[in-house]
Amino acid sequence: MILVTGGAGFIGANFVLDWLARHDEPVLNLDKLTYAGNLETLASLRGDARHVFVQGDIGDGALVGRLLAEHRPRAVINFAAESHVDRSIHGAEDFIQTNIVGTFRLLEAVRAHWSDLPEADKAAFRFLHVSTDEVYGSLAPDEPAFTESHRTEPNSPYSASKAASDHLVRAWHHTHGLPVLTTNCSNNYGPFHFPEKLIPLMIVNALAGKALPVYGDGMQVRDWLYVKDHCSAIRRVLEAGRVGEIYNVGGWNEKPNIEIVHTICALLDELRPRADGASYTTQITHVKDRPGHDRRYAIDARKLEAELGWKPAETFETGIRKTVQWYLDHPDWVAHVQSGAYRQWVQTQYGAPATA
Numbered sequence: 001m002i003l004v005t006g007g008a009g010f011i012g013a014n015f016v017l018d019w020l021a022r023h024d025e026p027v028l029n030l031d032k033l034t035y036a037g038n039l040e041t042l043a044s045l046r047g048d049a050r051h052v053f054v055q056g057d058i059g060d061g062a063l064v065g066r067l068l069a070e071h072r073p074r075a076v077i078n079f080a081a082e083s084h085v086d087r088s089i090h091g092a093e094d095f096i097q098t099n100i101v102g103t104f105r106l107l108e109a110v111r112a113h114w115s116d117l118p119e120a121d122k123a124a125f126r127f128l129h130v131s132t133d134e135v136y137g138s139l140a141p142d143e144p145a146f147t148e149s150h151r152t153e154p155n156s157p158y159s160a161s162k163a164a165s166d167h168l169v170r171a172w173h174h175t176h177g178l179p180v181l182t183t184n185c186s187n188n189y190g191p192f193h194f195p196e197k198l199i200p201l202m203i204v205n206a207l208a209g210k211a212l213p214v215y216g217d218g219m220q221v222r223d224w225l226y227v228k229d230h231c232s233a234i235r236r237v238l239e240a241g242r243v244g245e246i247y248n249v250g251g252w253n254e255k256p257n258i259e260i261v262h263t264i265c266a267l268l269d270e271l272r273p274r275a276d277g278a279s280y281t282t283q284i285t286h287v288k289d290r291p292g293h294d295r296r297y298a299i300d301a302r303k304l305e306a307e308l309g310w311k312p313a314e315t316f317e318t319g320i321r322k323t324v325q326w327y328l329d330h331p332d333w334v335a336h337v338q339s340g341a342y343r344q345w346v347q348t349q350y351g352a353p354a355t356a
């Protein structure tokens with residue numbers, strides 16, 4: 001069995017679904033079910049004995065210790081985090097608690113369990129920490145992409161809290177010998193993405209006839225990877241990654257935000273044309289920029305490609321088309337997400353009027 005934390009969130013749930021589509025090895029899924037956790041995403045696993053869901057906090061050392069003793073997983077994959085930069089700007093407390101304190105408590109509970117394992121199990125055990133390219137800071141237009149040895153220069157409360165967690169993971173290996181692996185991935189997109197992040201927000205707002213809010217000039221660059229390619233990279237690193245190493249994960253897909261929004265509009269114009277015949281691009285509006293907005297992220301994934309033979313399956317063009325189609329095909333998932341706390345969040349962030 002493997003223990004996945006944060007497995008009801010966007011990437012964690014995609015990982016659990018993909019894992020169980022490929023293996024019969026069970027998954028113990030520990031998730032606090034914050035606003036970002038959505039069990040509806042895992043509805044296809046209802047009644048499947050290979051998926052054991054526990055609602056709880058990675059910061060609850062006693063709970064994690066009990067789960068480890070009872071289920072004896074061979075690996076822990078830590079997705080659990082507060083993940084949205086804009087929320088971290090409005091209030092960083094939850095980011096500090098989960099991403100830093102929570103990771104610390106999880107590491108301690110895992111270390112206590114791991115140190116009592118028989119030697120063979122101890123050697124085979126892995127703690128894989130899922131992190132982000134944002135810990136490396138922002139690149140100038142002509143700078144080379146982030147390698148694993150790039151300095152850690154986080155600029156947002158979110159990325160600072162993730163960098164702190166990466167350092168803790170490193171230290172638990174260096175000091176205590178815990179067999180850790182860390183992945184630092186670029187921006188993900190794909191099915192089940194909570195519509196507070198750029199790509200799903202633009203799709204959902206476009207279809208609802210709402211404004212498409214582009215921060216500042218829209219020329220900030222992100223490096224996009226289809227979520228299922230991130231999941232395949234994590235599986236590969238878990239299987240064959242060298243203990244103590246960091247692996248950058250990315251698809252060599254740098255795009256300015258405004259180009260992403262235009263691509264989404266063009267796909268929707270083709271797949272679900274507006275009733276009035278106008279293009280969805282007419283809904284684009286430029287809004288106030290994000291404070292401290294990182295200008296450019298880019299991932300150099302050559303280590304993962306050369307050492308572990310990983311390659312993404314999707315190009316941006318195939319991945320974004322699948323993603324837009326997925327949102328068109330799943331209006332119920334979107335509607336249920338929107339009827340929850342998401343609506344209040346939109347109001348805080350964009351000052352949108354509350355709707356009945």
Ligand code: NAD
Nearest residue numbers: 006008009010011032033034036037057058080081083188
């Ligand atoms: P998400 O916000 O969609 O999901 C996070 C999940 O963690 C939710 O299900 C939430 O309920 C759960 N959670 C939060 N606090 C918890 C706690 N204290 N205990 C247990 N569960 C808790 O995030 P995501 O986009 O799926 O990201 C998953 C991981 O991948 C995060 O660590 C994030 O930093 C990292 N990452 C994300 C991206 C991206 O583009 N989304 C890119 C690179 C890395």
Ligand code: TYD
Nearest residue numbers: 085187196197198199213214215220222257
């Ligand atoms: P986001 O999806 O929040 O991911 P991150 O900040 O972790 O990269 O944002 C992606 C980019 O899109 C980022 O440069 C901010 C920008 N953005 C907008 O322009 N408008 C929006 O409404 C959102 C949510 C993001």
